[in-house]
Amino acid sequence: MYRDTESRFRHRRREGEIVTALRAATIEDVARRAGVSRAAVSKVIRNAYGVSPAMRERVNAAIEALDYRPRVAARAMRGSSFTIGIELPHIGNPFFTKIVAGATAALTGTEYQLIIAPADVDGEEGVRAIGALADRQVDGIIAISPLVAPEWLERLAARVPVVMLGRHDRSVAYDTVTGDDAEGTRLVMEHLLGLGHRRIVHLTRSEEVTRPGSGNPHAIRLERYLAHMHDAGLDDCIRVVRTGLDEESARLDTRALLDAETPTAIFVGNDELALGTLRALNDHGLSPAEVSVVGYDDVDIASYPAISLTTVNQSGEAMGERAVRLLLERIQGRTEPTHFSVEPTLKVRGSTQPVPPEPAP
Amino acid sequence: MYRDTESRFRHRRREGEIVTALRAATIEDVARRAGVSRAAVSKVIRNAYGVSPAMRERVNAAIEALDYRPRVAARAMRGSSFTIGIELPHIGNPFFTKIVAGATAALTGTEYQLIIAPADVDGEEGVRAIGALADRQVDGIIAISPLVAPEWLERLAARVPVVMLGRHDRSVAYDTVTGDDAEGTRLVMEHLLGLGHRRIVHLTRSEEVTRPGSGNPHAIRLERYLAHMHDAGLDDCIRVVRTGLDEESARLDTRALLDAETPTAIFVGNDELALGTLRALNDHGLSPAEVSVVGYDDVDIASYPAISLTTVNQSGEAMGERAVRLLLERIQGRTEPTHFSVEPTLKVRGSTQPVPPEPAP
DNA sequence: GTTCCTGCATAGATCGATCTACGACACCCG
DNA sequence: CGGGTGTCGTAGATCGATCTATGCAGGAAC
Structure with missing residues (x-):
């Protein structure tokens, strides 16, 4: 037998x-x-x-x-898996781990378990990770603004509740939790312009990520950077530099920039990249008095005294927590879409200084 | 109908x-x-x-x-879920995210998907997270030295392949991937003693985490610290300070320490905590020339010029990658236990300096 | 012509839960 | 006493895959 x-x-x-x-x-x-x-x-x-x-x-x-x-698998066959999935584009980014911390906190005490699907590469990987979560019958999906067409998301959202983090389109099929990137960028640009900066470079992600209309936070920040520069009559000073998604690529691309020219300020797409920029400035022997740097996200290390990075705070914990709440509501049966926005604040620190006097030629 | x-x-x-x-x-x-x-x-x-x-x-x-x-749930009913689960005690720790990066890399190209179950609190949470993975029928589990009895692990490992990271006991039921914490601690202590330090404080996790015989890396580091101090004839200088699991608690506990006394060096259980210690030193207006600091793990930020933390490198990527390989082997049918150890190296940076001359009383 | 392969395809059991439909029983009421 | 109402419990279908056992051709060997 x-x-x-x-x-x-x-x-x-x-x-x-x-x-x-x-x-x-x-x-x-x-x-x-x-x-x-x-x-x-x-x-x-x-x-x-x-x-x-x-x-x-x-x-x-x-x-x-x-x-x-x-056995969760057996339960999932007939309904729910008591699992919430979150897709993370880059697990090394401390801002994303803040979001996870907020989500975890919001789930304690419930019968749901959070699982993270790491993507860790640009492009298609995010879609793959989200698909993997869907295949695993999770009861809800949180995704961080992946490179994917709205139609794909709508189809996904028809089958499982979805909350998009940082995506600025407004679908009826899924909920969104965003920072107000236009406002955040306004705070940054007014701060820099107020300090007298004119030659302000924007260091951002690839063209694919910042494609206009994609609703990606980096796309909004880029678009608003361009608008503010234009409004200030600084079209000639506009300079956009592209980089990858981790600190090291930002370091290399900033180095290449500095080899060619020396702006007075660099507005970087997020803090992780900004750390790479700061390193590159250090490599070139440049201090904040010579080149100011602004990041975005206010990760923990930004407030570290020796780093002191000026940046935009948009509570990642609050975003993660809210995303979970929205999912739980959807699971309870809510059908009307909800779009939640977090108000950003500027944290002014030592990495931004008034523009230095132009050296005599 | x-x-x-x-x-x-x-x-x-x-x-x-x-x-x-x-x-x-x-x-x-x-x-x-x-x-x-x-x-x-x-x-x-x-x-x-x-x-x-x-x-x-x-x-x-x-x-x-x-x-x-x-549907993965349906497949899991009859065999495998094509999923590898990893339990993370604290997702904010950059060393753990390195491990995840290594594991992810090792899985690309296979049909397996990695999912992360965050625990994020001391104590029982790790067990809960591991249990959640087991309930989800993952085909293999990677766990980072949780506070759990060997018997519990053996029972778990009888049902699903398990790799313990950083756990120094040697079971026949599960595989382990560890750093050589004894050797790492030796490197640290010889370095500090060589610089002339005598009053060396060890800042580490709770008594529960460092319980002797638990096989936890922090337990080994503590034990070796005590042994090296003893061997150097410095029993009188032994001083162990406890803290929580994140940077902020390390900052607070270091502050409390500095309010009471000023050692010449602090050996901190890991880099994340060491960052908190560095902050506290900064709060007290103390520089590395006055108080040296050593961490453990060599996280990316440690090499940042403005931080320049002396620390022990033990490639997290290699550990994650190896852990995945061991799991895949077990899934293929291997039954003999394997225990893999990563050789540590000391990264000497600016946070350690020769002991300052004792000020005249 | 029978037997024996070999390659290709299917029927049907199976995994472990959930959930509907229904039965058994007790109780109360007019 | 027939009939409603409520409580407690069970039988059996069901979810969507996998996998074993089996059947059916068609060709080779004898």
Whole structure:
């Protein structure tokens, strides 16, 4: 007999020998031990209606004794997996981990578990990770502004609740949680212009990421940078430099920039990249008095005294927490779309200084 | 009729109204469209034996046309979920994200997806997260030295392949990937002693985390610190300070320490905590020339010029990559336990300086 | 012509939960 | 006593894959 249905021992054949291992208890085992039906056990687990106190107690005792835990896969076959998935484009970015911290906090005390699918590469990877979450039947998906067409998202959102973080389009199919990137960029540009800066470079992600109309935060920041420069009559000073998604690429691309020219200020797409820029300035022996730097996100290290990076704060914890709340509401049955925006504030620190006097030629 | 089995439309009742949504395709739909059996489609998906080229083509066309994707939950019911789970004690720690990066890299090109279960709190949370992964039928679990009894792990490892990161016990049930913490600590202590330091404080995690015999890296580092101090005849100078698991608690606890006394060096349990210590020194107006600091892990920011933290490097990427490899081997059928150790190197930077001359009293 | 392969395809059981529909029983009421 | 109402519990279908066992051709060997 290959499988003994009455005992909890599983016999596996592996390379000729027979391995006997204690099989994990199923709802069937619990039911048998408690002398009730599977359905009864299921009711107890789910706190459903129609269970006498006496039965509840017997079943709970059996669950305890057998160390029973429901298989999520089996539950997912008939409904929910009690899992919320979040896609992270780059796990090394401390701002994203703040979002995760907020999401985790919002889920403690609920029966849901958060799982993270890391993408970690530009482009298609984000879509792959989101797809992997969907394949795993998660009950809700949080995604951080991936490079994907709205139609694709709408189809996804028709099957599972979706919250997009940082995406500025307004779909009826999914909810969004965003920072006000236009306002954040306004704060940055007014600050820099107020300090007398004119030759302000914007260091941002690839053209693909900042494609106009994509609703990506970096696209908005770029667009507003261009608008503010134009409004200030500084069309001639506009300079956009592209880079990758981590600190090291920002360092290299800033170095290349500095080899060619020396602006008075660099507005960088986010703090992680800004750290690379600061390194490059250091490599070139330039101080904030010579070249000011502004980041975006206000990651923890930005306030570190030796770094002291001027940046835009948009509470990542609040965003993660809100995203989870919106998902839970959707799971409860809400159908009207919700779009939540976080108000940014500028944290002025030592990395921005008044523009230095132009050296005599 | 509640459910129309012939069409791909699903009718849901929600608050009285009937919502009609396009149901995601199943293997059944694909089989019907291609005019073959479910089993045939399954074979094509799994690249199994016994499929004619003609059928493969028809099935693939149907899969394409219906945008079919296998439900992982259904697959998990009968075997594997093609998912590797990793438990992270604290997602804010950049060393852990390096491990994830290594693991992700090792999985690209395979059919496995990595998911992360964040724990983010001391104590029982890690066990909860690991349990959540097990409930989700992952095919392998990577866990970062959680506070849990070996017996618990052995029982877990009997059901699913497990790799413990940083845990120094040697079980036959699970594999381990560790840094050589004894050697790392030796490098640190010899460096500090060589610089003339005597009053060396060790800032580490809670007593629970560093419980002797737990095999936790912090426990080893503490134990070796004590041994090296003793061997150097410095029993009187031994001073162990406890803190939490993030930068902020390290900052506060270091402040409290400095309010009471001023050592010449602080050996901190890891880099994240060391950053908090550096902040506290800054708060007290103390420079590396007055108080040296050593961390552990060599996170990216440690090499930042303005921070320049002396620390122990133990490639997190290599650890994550190796952990994944070990899991894949176990999934392939390996049964003999493997224990892999990464050799640490000391990165000497500006945060450690020769001991200052004792000020005249 | 029978037997025996070999390659290709299918039927149907199976995994472990949930959930609907229904049955059994007790109680109350006119 | 028939009939409603409520409570507690069970049988059995169901979700969507995988996988074993089996069947059916068609060709080769004898």
